[in-house]
Amino acid sequence: MKPTQHIIGATALALALGAAFGSAQADDKVKVGLMLPSTGTYAALGAAITNGFKQFVAENGGKLGGREVEYYAVDDESDPAKATENANKLVKRDKVDVLVGTVHSGVALAMAKVARDNKTLMIVPNAGADELTGPLCAPTLFRSSFTNWQPAYAMGKVAAEKGHKKVVTLTWKYAAGQQSTEGFKEAFEKAGGKVVKEMTLPFPNVEFQPFLTEIAALKPDAVYVFFAGAGAAKFVRDYQAAGLKASIPLYGAGFLTDGTLEAMGDAGKGLLTTLHYADGLDNKKDAAFRLNYAKTYKMQPDVYAVQGYDAAQLYQAGLAAAGGDPSKQEAVIKGMEAAKIDSPRGAFTLSKAHNPVQDIYLRQAEGTQNKVVSTAIKGLADPARGCKM
Ligand code: BEZ
Secondary structure, three states, rough: OOHHOOOOOOOOOOEEEHHHHHOOOOOOOOEEEEEEOOOOOOHHHHHHHHHHHHHHHHOOOOOEEEEEEEEEEEEEOOOHHHHHHHHHHHHHHHHHHEEEEOOHHHHHHHHHHHHHHOEEEEEEEEOHHHHHOOOOOOEEEEEOOOOOHHHHHHHHHHHOOOOEEEEEEEEOOOHHHHHHHHHHHHHHHHHHOEEEEEEOOOOOOOHHHHHHHHHHHHHOOEEEOOOOHHHHHHHHHHHHHHHOOOOOEEEEEEEHHHOOHHHHHHHHHHOEEOOOOEEEEOOHHHHHHHHHHHHHHHHOOOOHHHHHHHHHHHHHHHHHOOOOEEEEEEHHHHHHOOOEOOOOOEEEOOOOOOOOEEEEEEEEEEOOOOOOOOEEEEEEOOOOOOOOO
């Protein structure tokens, strides 16, 4: 026996074997890569997701799957051109166990390719790109948020029920905006309405005046928009300043007014939107979540914070099923697929394509809150068109 072998005790031997075979040790930390925007139009959304994720970890004793959490963060700037390089920093350089991100659909599509090529588990805590849980669905790809189709489809139904016949849509020209307006149109036209004009401008432009002039000339029954973050607040203020708010009802997917009502001031008052979260939901989980969020961050949570919180809950469910070992990816995946997430939005499960099956609420803006009015569609599952899983 060589002398060095004497000093290898049971723990050291296990560590050495673990390193050799790439398996995680019980005292290893879980490496979480947060790829989110911390600058630009969607900066506040990225911050809320991070807050929500960290809140769940803190409530869980600072751990996930019984292990300490080590965070690695990259500002993706909501820039699809930088997405592959940014995702590679977390996946290849930092070798994170899970990639959490992001807000912008175009960035998320590029991230998902990096994650899939490297067999890294990915949880999307916002980006609604339909493809991620459609044609690009994958065993390692999960979402704690929504598809662009889900809230939009619900608003199409609501707008038709309100008796509107002729609607104009306006959005940023990228996956989220285009899929949101398509989802709206699908439900609205199925119910007998007609989208008479679809208008777009490049992301993240906020020069809305020519579009407002055209809306005034077209005189539709209503307008449907997808905007979010700082751009949403500017749009709603401009809509009111153009004198349209009083004459042409404005509807949107709830991103229009989530986290933006304070910046809109009076212009946001009374707006009707649809989303998978609302203020005034009557459930215990939401009450506890909101109390803790307000205590920790000195502000009220929004849908983005909820999605971040639920991304952490989802990963915790996977790790718990894998005995806390992130390297047992198949077991982690099975645990996540079977999870029933006790979300502040109301409990949800995942579809076969790994997207939440969830209630979509109709909400009305009142002060700085999006107060729940009704459930527009209960247990709405994305059709997951093209997903072959
Ligand atoms: C998206 O790009 O998918 C998105 C961005 C902000 C809010 C909602 C969706």
